[in-house]
Amino acid sequence: MAAAAAAAAAVFAEAKDVMRPLKRAKRTTDHHHQVVSMLIEMKAVALLNCVDDCLEEEEEEKGAMLHKMMADGEGWLFQFLDGVSEAGLLALAEKRVTTQAGLLEVSKLFDKVCVRDHVRQLLEVMVPGHKYDPKIDENVELPSGVRSDSSTGTEAELVEFVSLGAFKWIEWFLRKHAYLKERACDVAARSGNLEVLKWARQKGYPWDEDTCAWAARNGQLETLKYARENGCPWDEVTCSNAAETGRLDILEWARANHCPWDTRTCAFAADAGHLKILKWARDHGCPWDNLTCSYAADAGHLDVLKWARDHGCPWDELTCSFAADAGNLRVLEWAREHGCPWDEVTCSFAARSGHLEILVWARANGCPWDEDTCARAARNGHLEILKYARRHGCPWSEKTCAEAAGSGNLEILKWARDHGCPWDFSTCFRAAYSGHDEVLNWARANGCTWYYEASRKVK
Secondary structure (H helix, E strand, O other), X not given: OHHHHHHHHHHHHHHHHHHOOOOOHHHHHHHHHHHHHHXXXXXXXXXXXXXXXXXXXXXXXXXXXXXXXHHHOOOHHHHHHHHHOHHHHHHHHHHHOOOHHHHHHHHHHHHHOOOOHHHHHHHHHHOOOOOOOHHHHOOOOOOOOOOHHHXXXXXHHHHHHHHHOOHHHHHHHHHHOHHHHHHHHHXXXXXXXXXXXXXXXXXXXXXXXXXXXXXXXXXXXXXHHHHHHOOOOOOHHHHHHHHHOOOHHHHHHHHHOOOOOOHHHHHXXXXXXXXXXXXXXXXXXXXXXXXXXXXXXXXXXXXXHHHHHHOOOOOOHHHHHHHHHHOOHHHHHHHHHOOOOOOHHHHHHHHHOOOHHHHHHHHHOOOOOOHHHHHHHHHOOOHHHHHHHHHOOOOOOHHHHHXXXXXXXXXXXXXXXXXXXXXXXXXXXXXXXXXXXXXXXXHHHOOOOOOHHHHHHHO
């Protein structure tokens, strides 16, 4: 078991190294496909064997063990499995995870992935003993336009039912989709429906720190007060959510009642341009780090960035990278004039977002670049940026063709090959994985290798 756990940890460690520069949630969407593909190319299917070995434990430890492995992997294991094999997902759930306590924890990770049909099937399987009996609800009169057999069991549907506020309909929905019961309190808090939240608690539905966080995010102070008065836990996200949404009253109340906070409070306030909240937080001892400046730069809040720097907030290369990514040339210019460091990511972020003006300015002012600039331009369909980069000596590699293939940009792939860009098995792999048959067929017809072993033989 120790060897298997070590192997899994090694896979996750390499994945986390790839993701580490992109600390912000909204930035991981663009990075997701790259990470999943990397895991597959690393033959991370072996990770399932690690899970097998690690779960040769007592039954009650299985859920906790799998949850820990997923948490250590930043939630990427589910995304990897989701993209690889829906059959494998169901088999994993049926065979290995059966304890209720562990499942409630594991299922929270599904908030981080797209809830496709087979993922909902997985969640159905993961709830022990759950099998919906439609006879129970034969006499339930549903809202107009809602049929029992048309309910898909998404959290968005639960939000709709909670907004209607009719307990009998919510109860019907949660009987049919039992895996969403642990989301009922969070959805009620998010919707600001205090009566539904009280009802959910009376029914024994669980709540956790997310309940308070959602209440704070949506400006529901009374809901937050009720939750805390009745023992609901909270954490630092409550404060950061209040800061992000500009609710100083909620932030003040939370802090007066000893809610913890961390650097995200300042960072999220900066991201949203809430300078008043940022000042209040700092006046009351809230910590900050380099992400305060990075987020301000990303959102174009130069006044916030200036104030933060005037008051000693640290910054790093991400400030320039985020400014370039968002197309905020004025912010980038100011940052560089005041000594902010930058690196190759500034150029690659400008390239991926299609900001040629910023890329030209960055290069004219000495910003370094590397092969990732061409790869990101190719992935996002920015042929003119790719042409500019190559005209001015930017390096490229097999990754440029692979990224073009993975995003279905056949025109860019053809141009890259016409101009001598190398390729390898990853071009075909990315085209096939993403369902771009035309790209795959063209690559094969023009001599691209199929898979890793073949490319090794060619070399």
